[in-house]
Amino acid sequence: xxxxxxxxxxxxxxxxxxxxxxxxxxxxxxxxxxxxxxxxxxxxxxxxxxxxxxxxxxxxxxxxxxxxxxxxxxxxxxxxxxxxxxxxxxxxxxxxxxxxxxxxxxxxxxxxxxxxxx
Amino acid sequence: xxxxxxxxxxxxxxxxxxxxxxxxxxxxxxxxxxxxxxxxxxxxxxxxxxxxxxxxxxxxxxxxxxxxxxxxxxxxxxxxxxxxxxxxxxxxxxxxxxxxxxxxxxxxxxxx
Numbered sequence: 658x659x660x661x662x663x664x665x666x667x668x669x670x671x672x673x674x675x676x677x678x679x680x681x682x683x684x685x686x687x688x689x690x691x692x693x694x695x696x697x698x699x700x701x702x703x704x705x706x707x708x709x710x711x712x713x714x715x716x717x718x719x720x721x722x723x724x725x726x727x728x729x730x731x732x733x734x735x736x737x738x739x740x741x742x743x744x745x746x747x748x749x750x751x752x753x754x755x756x757x758x759x760x761x762x763x764x765x766x767x768x769x770x771x772x773x774x775x
Numbered sequence: 776x777x778x779x780x781x782x783x784x785x786x787x788x789x790x791x792x793x794x795x796x797x798x799x800x801x802x803x804x805x806x807x808x809x810x811x812x813x814x815x816x817x818x819x820x821x822x823x824x825x826x827x828x829x830x831x832x833x834x835x836x837x838x839x840x841x842x843x844x845x846x847x848x849x850x851x852x853x854x855x856x857x858x859x860x861x862x863x864x865x866x867x868x869x870x871x872x873x874x875x876x877x878x879x880x881x882x883x884x885x886x887x
Contacts, residue, residue, distance in 0.1 A: 661818075690874070697783065699879030700819075700863070715874070747818050763809060764865075764875060766818030 660684045663748050663767035670738050670774055678733045678770050680748030688751045689731035690764065691715075691723060693744040700747070706731055707753070738774045746770045778802050781864055781878030790887050794851040798864035798878045801845065805866040805876075808840050810849045813861045813880065822862075823849065854885045 661682045670676050680689065690705040692715075702715030704723040712723060720742060722734045735742055749764040781798045788794055796810075806827055811819035823838040825831045825847075831838045837850040847866075851858055864878040 697879070700877045702874060705874055749818075763821035763824060764811075764819075766820065768818050769816070 661767035667771045676735045680731045682750045686750035686752045690749040691733045692747045695744050740774045743774045779878045785882040787884045794854050796849040798847050804868040807867045809865040811863040856885050859885050
């Protein structure tokens with residue numbers, strides 16, 4: 658099984674619909690992130706959570722909300738989807754960096770959710 | 776000016792070539808530098824990690840950081856078609872207390 662699992666892998670939805678993207682991880686990491694990736698714009702941070710009780714807005718949080726249901730689960734919601742939210746969405750995890758070793762701080766990404774809003 | 780600048784490419788090279796990928800940045804507080812590789816339809820995966828200035832080598836890959844010039848590089852020796860991917864640089868100021876800032880990625884195509 659993948660360390661970071663995103664569901665669904667692909668989704669087509671209509672404008673105005675509410676949609677939830679889910680992310681679960683088995684890494685035991687305390688930090689989780691949601692990014693969107695668009696051609697020419699790269700990865701942009703939507704929301705991040707450093708632990709279960711911590712939620713922070715990223716650079717493009719408008720139109721999105723998140724819920725950290727447990728250490729291992731972080732979901733992203735689009736309350737009323739619009740076409741310019743069509744993108745590839747990635748969930749990522751990392752630990753707090755308290756450990757030793759260079760790879761401890763690296764982000765582990767899921768395989769992504771391709772969302773199309775029509 | 777964007778915090779991290781990276782040429783989007785595509786960069787096309789023949790198999791066996793030495794590849795140089797680069798990023799410039801403006802935030803002098805950045806201390807932790809990473810390179811991620813992203814294959815088509817996949818999530819990025821961590822390739823190299825460097826703290827502060829200097830070089831780090833891992834097999835065919837060398838990461839180089841020049842903080843005085845705010846410039847980082849990734850070199851790939853003896854490039855292979857399997858290296859064809861998008862390479863993203865990423866950096867942060869404080870380990871564990873800040874998020875990563877990513878470059879937009881450079882697409883690399885290695886032809887057989």
